[in-house]
Amino acid sequence: MKSVSVLHLLSNKRIQSFRAVREEETALMIDEIESASSSSSPINLSEMFATLTNNVVCRVALGRKYGGESGRRFSRLLSEFVELLGVFNVGDFIPWLAWVSHVNGLEARMDKVAKEFDDFLEGVVEEHMAQQKKGPNTDSVNGTEQKDFVDVLFWFQGETLVGFKFAGFGFKAFLLDVFAAGTDTTYTSLEWAMMELHPNVMKQLQKEVREIAGEKSDIKEKDLEKMDYLKAVIKETLRLHPPIPLLVPRESAQDIEVMGYNIAAGTRVIVNTWAIGRDPMSWEQPEEFIPERFLNSSIDFKGHDFQLIPFGSGRRGCPGILFATTINELFLANLVHKFDWTLPGGAKEKDIDLSESIGITTHRKFPLIAIANKCSS
Numbered sequence: 001m002k003s004v005s006v007l008h009l010l011s012n013k014r015i016q017s018f019r020a021v022r023e024e025e026t027a028l029m030i031d032e033i034e035s036a037s038s039s040s041s042p043i044n045l046s047e048m049f050a051t052l053t054n055n056v057v058c059r060v061a062l063g064r065k066y067g068g069e070s071g072r073r074f075s076r077l078l079s080e081f082v083e084l085l086g087v088f089n090v091g092d093f094i095p096w097l098a099w100v101s102h103v104n105g106l107e108a109r110m111d112k113v114a115k116e117f118d119d120f121l122e123g124v125v126e127e128h129m130a131q132q133k134k135g136p137n138t139d140s141v142n143g144t145e146q147k148d149f150v151d152v153l154f155w156f157q158g159e160t161l162v163g164f165k166f167a168g169f170g171f172k173a174f175l176l177d178v179f180a181a182g183t184d185t186t187y188t189s190l191e192w193a194m195m196e197l198h199p200n201v202m203k204q205l206q207k208e209v210r211e212i213a214g215e216k217s218d219i220k221e222k223d224l225e226k227m228d229y230l231k232a233v234i235k236e237t238l239r240l241h242p243p244i245p246l247l248v249p250r251e252s253a254q255d256i257e258v259m260g261y262n263i264a265a266g267t268r269v270i271v272n273t274w275a276i277g278r279d280p281m282s283w284e285q286p287e288e289f290i291p292e293r294f295l296n297s298s299i300d301f302k303g304h305d306f307q308l309i310p311f312g313s314g315r316r317g318c319p320g321i322l323f324a325t326t327i328n329e330l331f332l333a334n335l336v337h338k339f340d341w342t343l344p345g346g347a348k349e350k351d352i353d354l355s356e357s358i359g360i361t362t363h364r365k366f367p368l369i370a371i372a373n374k375c376s377s
């Protein structure tokens with residue numbers, strides 16, 4: 001499954017093939033912000049970021065967006081799923097207490113979410129099968145044939161991959177994995193990035209984006225290459241606010257000694273990337289948001305520099321780094337390009353509640369609400 005995703009679904013070439021989808025979804029959101037800004041109406045940025053990433057992932061993975069009631073149902077389902085992934089289940093740690101999840105309703109909630117997801121994804125697979133009978137799926141953006149993830153997965157149907165047969169069940173599990181791994185994480189980092197843009201950083205970022213944009217009315221993906229400060233802002237955001245602070249639990253494969261401690265094979269290993277990102281041994285002024293620290297530094301988040309591993313590292317590291325960073329860079333650049341941002345009711349930075357939510361990903365407990373003011377230049 002990992003090799004299918006790395007080689008066929010999340011490869012550079014396929015990510016590039018969805019450029020028009022990202023640019024179109026970004027432009028739609030910017031239009032929405034523009035109309036809210038004309039009446040100085042507050043914008044729920046958290047909701048907007050979630051919708052944007054959800055729409056992009058839906059179009060890329062499933063071939064279309066899910067709007068209206070089914071879209072709202074899908075978003076609710078996804079939030080509940082991500083919350084359940086992070087819930088403490090006592091039976092995972094003390095097996096003889098596994099019955100507790102039957103009594104406290106956790107198991108029933110999990111069954112309900114699993115069933116609803118299964119029904120939804122079953123519908124998606126059926127829709128694609130019907131489409132395949134009709135002919136190639138043509139993308140709405142540029143009129144060319146566009147293969148979404150489900151189409152690509154169909155190529156592998158019935159094939160045996162590393163000893164296991166890839167069929168309907170594998171499809172659905174895979175799609176669920178992409179949604180669980182890709183949407184919440186991506187929008188959470190946008191939320192934290194926007195939160196951390198205190199006046200000096202905002203000014204510096206706007207300067208870079210506006211200079212590179214020149215006379216252009218919006219930022220396209222090819223403009224991002226030169227935006228070093230923007231990339232530094234994203235890195236600094238992921239250092240301070242890794243969306244999956246404890247990565248994904250792992251198990252040691254063999255007995256090993258680490259810093260004088262003997263760790264037995266089969267021990268659950270939890271990597272605290274949140275603490276690593278704030279470790280004073282690795283970072284100067286670790287609690288401060290200083291994107292400049294990355295400007296003349298080769299430290300990257302691709303898994304080779306162990307002081308910055310928000311995407312994990314090694315063979316099970318995240319295959320969606322390019323997918324996530326391209327959406328985040330494009331949207332953030334467009335947000336600061338045309339607008340100056342203020343908090344509603346004259347609130348100041350210090351008034352923002354920084355509480356975090358529960359779940360496998362850590363996002364803000366309360367939505368980020370802001371007012372966009374169209375800049376005159």
Ligand code: HEM
Binds near residue numbers: 177182186189243244
């Ligand atoms: C800022 C956004 C993202 C962050 C911080 C993030 C982080 C992570 C982390 C920490 C892991 C586990 C790595 C480990 O345990 O070593 C992971 C796995 C994974 N991620 Fe991401 N991710 C992001 C976006 C995405 C996106 C957009 C996709 C796909 C569209 C994606 C797909 C996956 C998949 C499929 C896995 C499982 C890989 C495996 O088990 O081998 N991720 N991600």
